[in-house]
Amino acid sequence: MFKWNPWADLEAMRAYMDRLWGESGAEARRGCLWSPAADVLETPSAYVLRVELPGVPLENVVLEAVGRELRISGRRPPERDFPGTAFHAVERPQGPFARAFALPPDADPEAVSAALKDGLLTVTIPRKRRAAGPRGG
Numbered sequence: 001m002f003k004w005n006p007w008a009d010l011e012a013m014r015a016y017m018d019r020l021w022g023e024s025g026a027e028a029r030r031g032c033l034w035s036p037a038a039d040v041l042e043t044p045s046a047y048v049l050r051v052e053l054p055g056v057p058l059e060n061v062v063l064e065a066v067g068r069e070l071r072i073s074g075r076r077p078p079e080r081d082f083p084g085t086a087f088h089a090v091e092r093p094q095g096p097f098a099r100a101f102a103l104p105p106d107a108d109p110e111a112v113s114a115a116l117k118d119g120l121l122t123v124t125i126p127r128k129r130r131a132a133g134p135r136g137g
Contacts, residue, residue, distance in 0.1 A: 032073070034093030040101065047107055047125045051099065054119030055092065061121060065109035070125065073098040106130075 041048040051072060053061065061074040078094040103109055107125045114123045 032098040033095040034097045035099055036097055038099060046127055049123040051121040053121050058116045063114055068103045070101045070103055
């Protein structure tokens with residue numbers, strides 16, 4: 001008789017994702033309880049990340065460039081931080097979170113800007129300007 005162990009499947013999936021992200025991505029997520037959804041966009045002048053962080057105050061968000069990687073981490077306050085309220089269901093993840101994104105070679109990690117509005121963190125990473133080279137003729 002086969003006995004299914006869902007925890008073994010989850011551990012195998014986590015190990016697979018760690019291999020996909022590389023060690024640094026796994027390190028960025030260590031101790032985190034959730035990972036926010038994100039969109040990654042490319043424009044002619046920048047790379048843009050849009051990360052869903054409803055309920056996360058700006059002071060709880062950390063952005064850092066580590067090598068060729070941009071890390072976003074922070075903490076969503078647990079619902080118990082709202083005294084006097086009886087919750088019947090809590091489905092949104094709480095506590096620490098982290099995401100790590102590999103930066104393309106032409107990204108300028110020194111010029112990153114970010115804004116948090118209406119629960120959406122928008123991170124803009126400008127592309128480095130290419131030096132004008134001699135024209136062949």
